[in-house]
Structure formats: structure tokens, C-alpha cells
Amino acid sequence: MSSEITDDILLDIHRRMVRIRTFEERAGKMMEDGKIPGALHLYVGQEAVASGVMVHLSDQDYITSTHRGHGHLIAKGGEFTYMFAELYGKATGYCKGKGGSMHISNLDLGMLGANGIVGGGPPIAMGAAFSCKFRKTSNVSISFFGDGASNEGAFHEAANMAALYKLPCVFVCENNGYGEYTPQANHQAIVDVADRAPGYGMPGVVVDGMDPIAVHEAAGEAIARAREGGGPTLLECKTYRYYDHVGVRGMGLSYRTDEEVEQWRLKDPIVNFEARLAEQGVLTPEAAEAVHEAARKDVDAGIEFAEASPNPDPAAVTEDVYA
């Protein structure tokens, strides 16, 4: 069982959350202003999940992400320069401009990619977990996926195999209540995805995904268990995305009420966490503001780097297809 959380970890979680929020707010705006091509799925609102999980990991631990992947990469240590360059489609981006938002990745950080295929991540994470075990490391592999993705056959196959082979894998379901514009009640007959865990032969846990400490504690247990050879866990984090499925305003469909969004914003992972850290004397408001300011500066620098970066050579289109 992991011991009591230290101030350093608290500040680390806070910093990761702030970095995600700051990056996403700007990226979203830039997409809607037409400065970033393609489609961005923003992680705003869900920061506690990526941050609470990722502080337990090293660069040698793996994660798979989703179409909503910026937050996962940032929490795993992604640099804004290369991230913005990728969103712009520049040659200096993490994927040399070939992947964009939906495939943003950095294997050096153990980040096995955002994924355009819903449900694409869990089998890959399971495979990476197999590799951790096969190579006799004590590393783990985490699969982030949504409530919607939990309906893909791929997820079920991965969960079954991870439990069968007792792999060091944690399936982190970010249940934000919607798959695109479809509320959970219209896409599955259950409310707690974790209810399925016993059916695969693994423990299932539900935590408040708006509370970074709750996520941190539960993820810590699951990851420790995985590292010790105890097998996989299904960890469901109840969370919410503040913005539309794609972009900020997105398609402007009325599939959820403003009131609902406001209710969830009251649980804001950053605002509430800062209040508690202030109470504890761990982080003064001034120190918190400095973290925000540093993140903003990093965003500015990232954008500047991206804008100054060259486009890929058009001939590069056929490079990188084979090893």
C-alpha cells in the first residue's frame, strides 16, 4: 500500500493539471480561429485523471491514449514546443507533422499514441504490458479509454487477455458520461463501467475523477499491484469534459444542458485542488499563479516555436512507412 502523499507529489500533480488546462484552452481557441488544421478533442475538465495517474509512472512505463490525447501526453511529460508543432503539422512536431492531434505521441516518454480509433488503445496497452512482463521489467502499461470505448469489442478482448495472462496493465476508464453526443444511458445499460471488471477476472474500482487525490490513491494501488505481478485493474474515473466533443463550441448541438456543465464545473479539479493546497499551506495563491504563469509562458514559447518551424518537405510524405 502506498504511503501518505508528499508535498512534492501534490505540487507535481497540480503542475501537470495546470499545464494541461493552459495548453488545451489555447489550442482549442486556435483551432476555432482556424490556426490549427483538423479536429481537436480537448481534455479540459478531465485533468485530474491524467495527472493523478501519471505521477506514478516513469518514462519506462507505457500508456495508450485516445482521440482526446493531449492531456495524457502533457501529463506524461510532453513538451509544448513539439506538441504545438505537431498540431500545426510542422516538421519539428513529435510526429513530424504526420500524426496531428489525433495521433500525437512520444515513444521516448512511453506514450504510445493518441488514437483515432475508439477502442484502439486497450489492446495495444495490453500488448505493452505483455512486453513489460516478457522482458521481465517491473514496468506497467496504462490504457486510458472512454465510456464510449468500453463498448468496443477490442476493449473486452484486451481486458480478458490482460486478466488471463496477469499482465501489469491498468485500464483507466475516463467516464465523462458521453460518447460524442450520445449520453451514456443511450449507449450502455450500465452506469459503472467498473461493474464489468469481475466478469473479466480483475478488480473494478470507481473513483471521483474530478479529485486528483482520489485518482492518485486508487491509481497508486492499481499500479503497485500491477508492478508486483498482481495483474490488471479496471479503474473507472467519473469525470466530465467541459467543451464540446470536438473543439470548444463544436457542432453546437444541444445534447446536454448548460446547467449540467455548470454543476460539473463546481467540481473543477484545479480550482478545488488549489483551495485545498492553500488550506494545507502547501501552495499559496501566489505560488499557484506562478505555476499558471509558467504554463502560459510555455504555451507562448510552444506556439512561437511551432510558428517558426518549417513545414515538412512535401517529399516526406512517403518516408517513415517502413523501417
Added chain:
Amino acid sequence: MSLFGVVANPASGKDVRRLVARASVFDNQEKQAIVERVLIGAEAAGASAFAYLNDPNGIVASAVRENRRLCAKPLDATQTRTALDTITAARALRDLGCSVVITLGGDGTNRAVALGWPDAPLIPLSTGTNNVFPRMTEATLAGAAAGLIASGQIELREVAAQQKATHVAVADERPDLALIDAVLSRERFVGARALLHPEQLDTALLTRAEPAAVGIAAIGGLLHPLSEDADEGLLLRFGPGGERVRAPIAPGLYKTVEVAECRAVQTDERVAAKGPGVLAFDGERDRSLKPDQPIEMRVARTGPWVVDIRQTLELAARKGLFRMEAPGARRKTAGHEMAGHNRRA
């Protein structure tokens, strides 16, 4: 004829103790099936209507769809997915004049009911993790007991006993309540709620200390057993200098705990402590205390009335309440219109 109430906690049986302590996942389909059996039992015992917390997982609502013979009234409660839902529902059930409330959950669920309705008449069914308060009972029979009480065939006071509660006064803030254990821990955050770090424990005040329980109640129980019937509480001050006890602080989790002081306290005797830390009630971290923020705890017999199901059904048997009349026989008395529908037929 009065209403009975149903409160099913969708969050019970799912927290981090599944992982840390190998506790069972209590899935919502199972909870729904339990509610269905409650309704069948209540109906068989003569109930005709009930009110329920319309939980966001739709546990009771789904059971209602399967049983349309009873009149079902959803409460206007919040759907915050927090204990607040249960608290407001409990108040609403009281205001509706419910004669008895069936709860599905663990100690925490019943505590939430008691926060809304301190002396609620309860039939607690266990679908949680640390369950000292609710018991493992077949839901059909719990439903039958509720039906007998709601239909007026059996008096609540004949079959129920009032429980103790620990009252917690928190300086400058709202007071709080625990049914089994109120604990001050030196942890800093509520986090994943479960109370899993005995080395952080500071003070606990128990309404009962049971050797055959899991949780904080077990620590006391293994040192100084104290039953629900005794009109006193048990104070534990943790730390070195006293006894060491190996206790199951959660299902599947034994820990060695150091207890500096362990003694019985009289009802209404005040026990003082102060922050910083978190207050945990009935096994779950619940709220944080600022440095030096004082609290005062005391045990009193002011808690819910809990129905003894066995006693209720034995009484029903003695009164012949489930006895069917011979086919074709005429009803002897016309006045007593409370029997089960099988008798009405």
C-alpha cells in the same frame, strides 16, 4: 397504510477497497435484483406504495419497471452522485411520513440517511464494504418486514430498537454524525475515502466495538468488546505506549495498530480532539480539519431505529398474518383491511 422508503446507494461496494483489500465489487445489476426482491416481499406482506431515491444509476427505477403492482413514488432528490442525494432523500422520506426505510449500502449509506433523518426507522441491507450496521439478509424477507410495518400490521416499536450514534461538533462548521465509528486521522485529504493507513490514526470514538467486524470497530472489538446494547461508547487514542493489536481494518486487510488508550465512555461524555487531519465516519474519510480546529465527540442513543427482521416475521407468524384462508371460505372480519393481497383475493 403508509409508505415505505427505498434508498439504494449506487456508489456502495465500488471504492478502492476492491483493490487494496480484495473486497467484492457490488454491481448495480445485483442491487437492482435486490430491490426487486424487496418489492416482491413488501407486496406479499401487504404494502401497496413506496417512495424511493431516484438514484442516478436508476437502480430502483429499473426495479420499478419490473414491478408495476406497487405504487412507486420517486423523490425529488438531487442527483449529485454524492452522499447529499441520500441525505436529501432521507429528509423527503421523513416528510412523507414513511413508516420504514430499506437501505442498500454499507455503513456510509446508513450514516447518510441518518444525517437527513437522525432517528429514521431502518431496515439496512448490506451492499457495501465495511458493514457493521447493515446485515446480510435476504432482501425478500427485508421487504416482507417493511411491508408488514408499512401496512400497519406490525408496530415499528414492537420490533425495532434505537441505535447509538456518535455526534461530532466541529468548531465553526456544521456538526456531523457517525453510526459506528468517528475517527480523526492525520491524513490530509479525503481522496479515495477508504481509511487504510492505521499509522495515521489519532482518535476514534465507537458506538460499538465488535470482535466479529471489519473496520475500526474491529480494533476496539478485539481489545474491549462493546455491544450495541450497552449504553456507552469506546474511545481509542492511537499511538505507542499502549497495546498493539492485529485487526482487519478492511475486508481482506489485517494491520497491526498501536493503541495508546482504550476505554469506555459514558453516553454524552465529551471527547475532545483537534486538527489538522481528516474526519472519517463509518470507515470513510469525509472532511478535513484545519490545524488546531477543535472537535468534540459524544455517543448518544439518538440514532436510527433498526428493525429486527427475524423478530418481525416471528411476530407475523404468531399473528397468522401470512396464513391463507381456505378456498371459498368467507372472510370473518371485515374491518381489518391490512392483510396481504393473497388474503384479499
Added chain:
Amino acid sequence: MAEPQPKPRELAYVAAIAEGVRTVMQEQPDAFVAGEDVAEAGGVYGYYNGILKEFGPERVFDTPISEEGIVGLGVGAAATGCRPIIDVMFMDFMGECMDEIANQLAKMRYMFGGRATLPVTILSMAGAGASLAAQHSQSLEAWICHLPGLKVVMACTPYDAKGLIISAARDDNPVIVVLNKMSLAMMGPVPEEPYTVPIGEANVVRGGSNYTIISFGRMVHEALAAATQLEELGIDAEVIDLRSLQPLDSAAVVASVRKTHRAMVVHEAVRFGGFGGEIAAQIQEQAFDYLDAPVARVGAPFSPVPFSPVLEANYVPNADRIVAEAKQQLGL
């Protein structure tokens, strides 16, 4: 073949799709629409707008994100008397449901000795050009044209979109209607009444005497633009929109090539192993003696679809690439 005379009413491609679906739902009581976000949201591209409202939730419903389940639902329902319209949001997601498509839907009738009938219509969105990268931009028609038992059509105009959907739904075979996301806003004449675009008949969209460009899907428009440019080089190109890949109207292709003696195939999909290879092969089989030059092929390079607009622009074939390829083919 004479098309019905279109009325002057113009409709966007996206609205024409919706009108095709509406028509089918009106004429076929056993038809229903199932797919991800097709009902309440009206489809992520809006081409089911109004369908839920008109036909109700029993016949128009949102499914879980379970492509294999969705297509399987269509197969099972069709085998037992329904006429499902199944939406596979992006053609890329055929990966998720390929077993249901390839091993069940395509083969069931044959395996059962002709006793099963599977009137399934699958609508799916293909095409690059929106910076949606490798998993949301592909043209994978070659995958499904290789599967005996399926019909495959591609609509490049609003008119064809509506007409092909109606034909597909009236057909007793499984038909996959491939749509293009870059054409959604394209306007074109669409008659209000129901009409069909026959499956298996190519459409000569531009007459020409000494060159044939065979294309389908959105590339037809690039082929037409290229034909205009080629005029300046003295090339009078005929442009054929295949519309239906399976069955393939090879007669129309062969007839044109016998007349023009030179041919090029253009598609958006990766050139290598693309459907163009089949057409080139058929031409050399059936019109070898008429050819004055090898059949040219224009398609995407052998790589996944890149994200960066710069790379994507260099990836998706266009009129300039067609002209350049023609010049090279003809030694101009």
C-alpha cells in the same frame, strides 16, 4: 442510358444523402437506420438531420460505439426480414467491423446455397483533405470490392448520392455506399421525387474522342478539371464516372477505350493495389489491340494519409497530377 430529366432544384450533397435516406424510409416499412450518433445528433456530418423526427426512435436509433455489433445487427436483421440502413461513420472504421462485412454479410447467401437474402445498405464516409490524418481519411474501396457478395458504389454528386442510396436500399443484396466528406457542401441538381441511379452502370460525364479518364468518387471532379486543362494540349478527354465498382461496368470502359485508344484510371485511394489495377487489367484484356499507350494510373502514394496540410496536399491526387501523368504517359 438516359437519366430522368432533373428539375432545376439544387441541393447540397449532404442534404441529398438525407433525402435519399428519407425516401427509403418512406417506401420501405422494414427499413431502419442504425449507427453512432445518427439519431439525436442527425449524424456527425448532419446527413441524417430530421430522420429521427420523421420516423421515430424505433426506426432511427443511436448505437453504442460497437461497429462490429452494428454491422452484425444489420446482417442478422436483414437475414430475418428487415432492410437495415447501417451507418459506419468513417470508412476507416471498417477495420472494426470487417469480419461482419467480409465473412458474414458478403458470404452468407452463398454459404447458405442462395437461401439467405441480405438487403443491407451501409453508408460510410471516405476521403482525405480535411487534415483528419491516417485513421479518418482513407479510401478503402479496394478492400470491399475484393469481396464477392457485396456491391460497392461511390457517389460524387448530390444527384448520385440520393439516387444511389435509393437503388442500394431497393437492391436485395448488401450494398456499400461510399460517400465523400469533402463533397458535403457541394451543390447540384436533385429531383424532389424518388429516382434511382442504376447500380452497375457507369456515367460518361464528359464526352471525348482521343483519351479516356476513368474515375470514381470525388476524383471525378479532378478528372473533369484535368480534362479542361488537357484540351490545351489537344487532348479531347472523355471522363467516365464508374459510380458502381462492384458490379463494374467494364463494357462502358472498354467501349470508350476502343474509341479513344488511350486511358488513365484516377482514384483517391493508394495507387498500389488500388481498384485502378483491376480496371487497367480489364482494359488490356478486352481492348489490348486498341491501346496506343500503356494504361496510366493516378492514385495516392504508398503511405498512410498524412496530417500536415502540406503533406496531405502532396498526397491527394488532383487535376495537376492527372495532367502531369497524362503528359508523361503520352510523351508530351
